[in-house]
Amino acid sequence: MGKGTRFIMSQGEISRKDNSLCFRKDGKNTYIPIEATRELYLLNEVSLNTKFLDFAAKAGVVIHFFNYYGYYSGTFYPKEYLISGNMTIKQSEAFIKNRIEIAKAFVNGIAVNIYEVVYHYYKHDKKETKVFLNWLKHDFVELLVKTNDIKQVLFLEGQIWMKFYDNFKYFLPEDFLMNKRVKRPPDNPMNSMVSFGNSILYARTISQIYHTHLNQSISFLHEPSEGRFSLSLDLSEAFKPVIVYKTIFELVNNKRIQVSKHFDKKLNYCLLNEAGKKVFIEALENRFNTVFEHPKLKRKVSYETAIKLDGYKLMKHIGEGKLFSPFSLKEMM
Template structure:
């Protein structure tokens, strides 16, 4: 069973070589074993051809492409085999009739997981985060129980949750990684660079996990459905950002595994992880994707990566059977 992710960080050409995948750059050919590969992430300028794409499609391999700034550009994945017209119709109907219910559940999941992340620091003598923890517990959790919230108010409280979370960074991160606001395109400082890169990897990982369900990637609930992007992946990725992206960042920064003077390229109006920084970050986030916890309902250990796919199945249960949709929460971990 393939469960391996491969990252390509240099400029080069990806091609089929006999019955293998070969990556060629200025240093020569490097072979990627097809039997143990499920995803390939191209984090630099990589050339491919139709011969390769046909080969990897038959092998069930997905390729994700990123631009110069580390933002997700798109994916090539095999022709969809898990297609359900019935589910797609009901998924669209659920958007029309139950959008707010699903969007609220996602925002509740974001709030739950941010609460758990901040509570960890509160327990380790970072008492300054208490006001945000109390706000989440005493105001946000109660507010989200309101059945009459429209999508604008749901999006407003989501934005406020993230802003309050960002405002806590100064209490447990070194000064060189503090930032004033979230800047995405392009990121303007080391923390924004880390967040953008981590979010892009999480988003593409979620694309791959939803591909293994019958869900339609273009019909979303928290984010507006739009042409040209897999907006459902943005939805399901949200609750995992505090757990996967931000915990990875905090541990790398606080343990000095990522350093401003060593792992970033800074220009006049943007800041990006350099190749060395990307390697450190990729290794850490992949370990987090593959790390496991005891699932209370399944009574077995699962990985964070599997948890993303399970959220897709939970959404299907809601759409098809009306079963309550409760995204992943760190409270489930044992």
């Protein structure tokens, strides 16, 4: 688990006890040092009170809430300490004047990273993926360059994901094919893992943006009206192939996640069980904390830090007009 990140997967009660977080379950207490906690993920029904929230806020702890199906419900975080009126004005101006170009950059970031993820399998004799790779490299690029309509940009994004899902059959076992993306609730093991992984990535992105001057509510690819933290939806997109899907593919192909052991299947939905969540979260946290040599900074950074760096790059674009290009897995090779 990443330092400072804590997950609570069971029902219980959380409160303040002296200078620690105290989680009480079945009459037993587990203590979590507040100074070692940066983020708290509540993945089940957990009772708490305002005294605890005040304690967490003063310690700078961000708390993410998830519902029964593993979906992100909301975030409690301390008073924004880096909020900038000047940046909010510039961010609003960028939305009005330059939304299309920024949205296209996000979609191109998705395509670049999906290409690298799928190309890995192409190199390992999954030659059936060549049609999709060629589309990403040629047809998609041409279509994206030509369009100046936000609906067309969103349509292209949808096409990327649909074609990506369709290629799963070339490198995943049949039990883990998606067929189609079903979210609420997920209807099979793959949809269950994607929904859960995307929710955690979205929450982690909220935390990273919190430590920048950006306004969480002003987004470019997603409509700002979609939610208070819609910018996190934007910034997380390019990281989905790198963090969520690569983690899933490795767990499945290495048989560390199995349908019979790690999922609860009901009539109309399928969810990771507690054992499955533990395996998945551990692998996902390892991915967040994996470090690589940053080509421009010339130092090692983690994938989690790379999310915040994308926020800084967006700020540079908004404030100084510098070219914005989301995180690229290709540049890290």
